[in-house]
Amino acid sequence: MSVIGFIGTGHIANPLARFLAAKGHHIVVTERSTSVSAALKADIGATVTDPQTVLDTSEIVFLCLRPHQAAEILKTLSFRADHRIVSVMAAVPEAQLKSLCAPATTFVQTIPLGYLQQGGCPMAAYGDDRLLAGLMEPENPVIKTSTEAALNAHFAVCAMVPGILDLLATGADWLGQQTGDEAAAEFYTTQLIAGFLSTMDKGRAGRLAAERDALATEGTLSLQMTQTLQQGGAHDALRDALTAIGKRLET
Numbered sequence: 525m526s527v528i529g530f531i532g533t534g535h536i537a538n539p540l541a542r543f544l545a546a547k548g549h550h551i552v553v554t555e556r557s558t559s560v561s562a563a564l565k566a567d568i569g570a571t572v573t574d575p576q577t578v579l580d581t582s583e584i585v586f587l588c589l590r591p592h593q594a595a596e597i598l599k600t601l602s603f604r605a606d607h608r609i610v611s612v613m614a615a616v617p618e619a620q621l622k623s624l625c626a627p628a629t630t631f632v633q634t635i636p637l638g639y640l641q642q643g644g645c646p647m648a649a650y651g652d653d654r655l656l657a658g659l660m661e662p663e664n665p666v667i668k669t670s671t672e673a674a675l676n677a678h679f680a681v682c683a684m685v686p687g688i689l690d691l692l693a694t695g696a697d698w699l700g701q702q703t704g705d706e707a708a709a710e711f712y713t714t715q716l717i718a719g720f721l722s723t724m725d726k727g728r729a730g731r732l733a734a735e736r737d738a739l740a741t742e743g744t745l746s747l748q749m750t751q752t753l754q755q756g757g758a759h760d761a762l763r764d765a766l767t768a769i770g771k772r773l774e775t
């Protein structure tokens with residue numbers, strides 16, 4: 525078991541710290557955000573201290589700052605050559621990380637979502653994917669990417685989550701207006717999709733299209749839905765959004 529430090533103790537650090545503590549690691553966190561760090565101290569026995577002491581007492585360091593804050597905060601800190609570093613920060617490229625965290629040389633960049641605490645969150649990884657797998661698997665599968673551009677493409681797809689939630693909210697709202705029962709409409713919509721996806725074989729390319737085609741056969745309501753969305757430009761809008769987000773993350 526390792527001593528794992530967190531620089532930045534906000535929304536994503538919270539579930540990561542709880543998951544890693546449950547695996548038996550000792551957690552050391554920076555004090556801001558104080559409500560999160562106080563809860564981690566109370567709930568998982570985390571040590572709360574200043575950023576340099578986090579580094580000095582940790583073997584593995586998670587960087588969980590907002591991208592625009594990262595350079596200003598990290599450049600004031602002294603890293604060690606033997607630090608192993610996990611960055612969850614979108615838009616802080618490898619070259620900048622290496623420069624800010626020198627003389628450390630072991631890095632992995634990844635994209636967690638908060639539900640990792642319960643497991644089942646795929647974690648795209650660029651860099652030392654074995655470091656990440658040793659911490660997060662088997663509960664959260666690590667997906668190695670061979671280039672930083674490929675990692676950034678995963679970041680773009682990760683942004684589909686709120687995009688899809690937004691579409692589901694529209695569907696649930698529409699259903700609630702028809703039935704007058706908003707809560708049941710939201711439950712039905714959410715459970716419908718969650719249940720469907722939970723039973724799908726996720727390890728094979730082409731499975732999504734095969735499941736779609738099995739539903740959207742000639743003359744069905746399903747085909748009417750897929751064709752209307754295609755013709756209305758929903759897929760073009762999705763591809764445009766993915767491309768634009770990918771470009772934004774280019775170094």
Ligand SMILES: NC(=O)c1ccc[n+]([C@@H]2O[C@H](COP(=O)([O-])OP(=O)(O)OC[C@H]3O[C@@H](n4cnc5c(N)ncnc54)[C@H](OP(=O)(O)O)[C@@H]3O)[C@@H](O)[C@H]2O)c1
Nearest residue numbers: 532533534535536554556557588589590591612613614636
């Ligand atoms: N949220 C997600 O689901 C998610 C998912 C994947 C990746 N990420 C990435 O994770 C990173 C953090 O996102 P987040 O949502 O967790 O943001 P957040 O909640 O704002 O966390 C950032 C943390 O940094 C702290 N901080 C600010 N200045 C500091 C300083 N000088 N010294 C020490 N700590 C300081 C903030 O404290 P204060 O609150 O006191 O300002 C806050 O606790 C981002 O780069 C984001 O791209 C987030």
